[in-house]
Amino acid sequence: MKVVVPAETEQGERRVALLPDNVAALVKAGLEVEIQQGAGAACLATDAAYRGAGAVLVPDPDLAGADIVLHVRPLEPGRAGLLRPGAVTLGFCSPSTETDTVRALQRARVTSFAMELVPRISRAQSMDALTSQALVAGYRCVLEAAMRLPRFFPLFMTAAGTVPPAKVLVLGAGVAGLQAIATARRLGAVVSAYDVRPASADEVRSLGGTFVEIDLETLEGSGGYAREMTEDRARRQRELLTPFLADSDVVITTAAVPGRRAPLLVTRDMLVGMRPGSVVVDLAAETGGNVEGSLPGQEIAVELADGGTACLLGMKDAASALAADASRLYSKNVTNLLELMISDGELHLDLDDEVIAGSCLTHDGAVRHAPTATAMGEPDPDDPGDPPDDPGDPNGSDGSDAPEEGEVR
Numbered sequence: 001m002k003v004v005v006p007a008e009t010e011q012g013e014r015r016v017a018l019l020p021d022n023v024a025a026l027v028k029a030g031l032e033v034e035i036q037q038g039a040g041a042a043c044l045a046t047d048a049a050y051r052g053a054g055a056v057l058v059p060d061p062d063l064a065g066a067d068i069v070l071h072v073r074p075l076e077p078g079r080a081g082l083l084r085p086g087a088v089t090l091g092f093c094s095p096s097t098e099t100d101t102v103r104a105l106q107r108a109r110v111t112s113f114a115m116e117l118v119p120r121i122s123r124a125q126s127m128d129a130l131t132s133q134a135l136v137a138g139y140r141c142v143l144e145a146a147m148r149l150p151r152f153f154p155l156f157m158t159a160a161g162t163v164p165p166a167k168v169l170v171l172g173a174g175v176a177g178l179q180a181i182a183t184a185r186r187l188g189a190v191v192s193a194y195d196v197r198p199a200s201a202d203e204v205r206s207l208g209g210t211f212v213e214i215d216l217e218t219l220e221g222s223g224g225y226a227r228e229m230t231e232d233r234a235r236r237q238r239e240l241l242t243p244f245l246a247d248s249d250v251v252i253t254t255a256a257v258p259g260r261r262a263p264l265l266v267t268r269d270m271l272v273g274m275r276p277g278s279v280v281v282d283l284a285a286e287t288g289g290n291v292e293g294s295l296p297g298q299e300i301a302v303e304l305a306d307g308g309t310a311c312l313l314g315m316k317d318a319a320s321a322l323a324a325d326a327s328r329l330y331s332k333n334v335t336n337l338l339e340l341m342i343s344d345g346e347l348h349l350d351l352d353d354e355v356i357a358g359s360c361l362t363h364d365g366a367v368r369h370a371p372t373a374t375a376m377g378e379p380d381p382d383d384p385g386d387p388p389d390d391p392g393d394p395n396g397s398d399g400s401d402a403p404e405e406g407e408v409r
Contacts, residue, residue, distance in 0.1 A: 001347060002032045003338075004066035007039035010073045012297075012316065014042035014323035015330060017070035017091060020053035022335040027054035030345020031068075036061045043323035067347065070334055077104040085109035088347060090334050092116055092129070093361050095372040096260070102372060105362045111349065112361045115333065117369060119358040127337040127355065131175045132329035137283055137318035138179030138254060142168075145250045145279045146187060148299075148311050154188020165190050169244055170209070171265050171290065172254035173200035176283055180252045181209045189250070194241060214240040238267060246273040251280045253290035261288035268292050268302070276308025285314030 003026060005018045016039050018026075023033050033055040037047055047057050063069060063082040071091035077100045083089070085108060093114035095102050105112045115129035125131075146153055149166060156163040168184040170177050173195035184191045185208045193204045194212035201211040216237055245251055245266065251274075256262050262284035271280065271291075280302075282294035293300065297316035301309045319326040340355060341347055351357050360368045367373040368381045 001030075001067040001345065002034060002062075002065060003068045003070060004034045004061045004063060005036065005039060005070045006061040006063070006079075007036045008072050009076065012320060013073050014317075014320045015072045015327045016040040016043055016045060016323075017072050017327075017331065017334055019043070019045050019327055019331040020049040020055070022331045023050060023053040023055045025335060026338070029339065029342050031342065032056065034058055034061065034066075040327070043327040045327070068338065070338070072330065074098040074101050075105075077101050080104035080110065081108055083108050083110045086111070088341075088349075089113065090115065090338060095361055095369055096375065099372075099376055102362065102367060102376065106365060106367055109365045111363045113337065113356075113359045114361040114369070115330075115337075115359070117359045117361065118333075118337065119355055121354070124355045124358075127333050127340075127359075129330055129333040132333055133319040133326060134175040134254075135179045136322050136326045136329070137315070138176035139183050140318045140321050141176070141252050141254070141281045141283050141315060142180050142183040142187065144313060144315070145252060145281045148279045148313065149250055150277045151249060152188075153184065166249040167192070167247060168250040168252065169193070169212075169248040170252045170254065171195075171241070172256075173197075173204050174254060176254040177252075178203055178207060180254065181207045184250070184252075185209065192244065192248075194244070196237075212241070212244055216240065234263065238265065238270060241265070242270045242273065245270050246275075249275065249278055251278070252283065253281070254283045255290050256284050256287055262290055264292060265290040266292065271302050271310060271312070272305045274304060274310050276304060276306065276310070278310040280310060280312045281315060282313065283315045283318060286316055289314065 008015065019040065026033050035050045035055045035057055037057050037059050050057060063079060064084060066087055069087065069089045071089065074092060074094050075089065080101050081104045087110050089110060089112045093112060095114055118124050118127050151166055152163055153166045155165040166189045168189040168191045170180050170191065170193040173193050177193060181191050181193055181204060191209040192212050193209050204211045216233065253265050255265060280291055282289050282291040284290045285294045285296040291312060294312055294314035296314045298314050300312040302312050304310055341349055349356060351360065362368060366381060367376060367378045370380050373380055
């Protein structure tokens with residue numbers, strides 16, 4: 001079976017889906033691996049290293065002849081349409097936004113696996129690319145903030161006087177937020193953090209941070225996520241968090257809603273009370289932003305109430321900026337998921353396996369991920385429905401099904 005790894009085409013994307021160490025594992029498993037020349041150059045993986053691991057290097061990938069395609073960013077619809085029926089793809093798919101690609105995969109009868117859909121269960125931890133890439137992104141956010149803050153992060157006691165440590169506030173204590181807390185603490189900052197889930201308090205404290213307590217009901221959800229909040233609760237939360245922003249030198253926001261726009265955590269009115277020179281880093285800028293006015297890849301000067309300015313940075317390609325280690329983790333995630341489907345050099349798709357079934361986006365001309373199917377007007381794969389009374393409605397659906405309430409990472 002032929003595994004094809006094309007170079008990423010999206011501007012700013014420097015990661016690669018497969019590194020030489022993992023090529024060797026797939027070749028040993030009986031697969032032929034074809035890599036586009038230069039695909040790993042930005043993450044320090046040379047063509048020579050790929051050849052040494054047993055890969056075949058080609059100037060242009062043969063997608064039409066591929067049995068399996070590994071990628072990082074979602075495939076473009078045109079590329080997806082080149083794949084043969086029965087081919088398999090593994091990579092991030094962004095099904096809530098890249099519906100044209102999902103439709104192309106469906107029409108081509110491709111079996112696609114979305115890395116963001118890998119179930120959050122113990123058995124699948126080694127395949128959880130969302131977690132591995134969030135770790136990289138959280139670390140990067142702190143580095144970006146430290147470079148822009150016109151102050152030290154750590155405490156310094158010198159003959160010329162004492163320099164107090166910077167105060168860092170992290171909003172959202174998922175994987176990215178916890179990594180941000182740990183990194184800021186290593187740099188010597190005093191760190192506090194807030195999350196709507198009470199279970200996060202112990203995690204924050206275990207990293208040396210202070211958990212921000214505000215008088216609001218908790219929003220614990222399923223799978224380690226938090227439920228999306230109502231607008232009234234969100235408004236009250238912003239009011240209660242405003243004094244904590246004013247007392248911070250750096251604010252890092254990391255909240256995301258899978259399949260929906262990122263929640264608004266910080267408004268411009270909340271920013272104006274911060275100290276001059278403060279830095280706000282919005283990790284969710286690419287999905288709508290946690291901070292009002294943030295734009296992906298742009299640094300904006302925010303005018304403050306006292307006439308000074310603060311820096312608002314919208315992150316873009318956060319994990320890609322550390323391409324070598326981000327690719328190291330992602331390549332292993334993808335390889336582990338693929339090896340779950342390979343036996344004796346052949347592909348065996350056990351759709352009764354909860355990991356394989358949970359991460360499957362399209363298969364045999366159907367959209368298997370229920371929220372995506374609903375959003376696209378496709379039949380819900382989890383609901384066979386009642387026999388239709390109207391022969392014009394073969395699915396027996398009135399279109400009233402809606403996705404479950406979103407969750408915040």
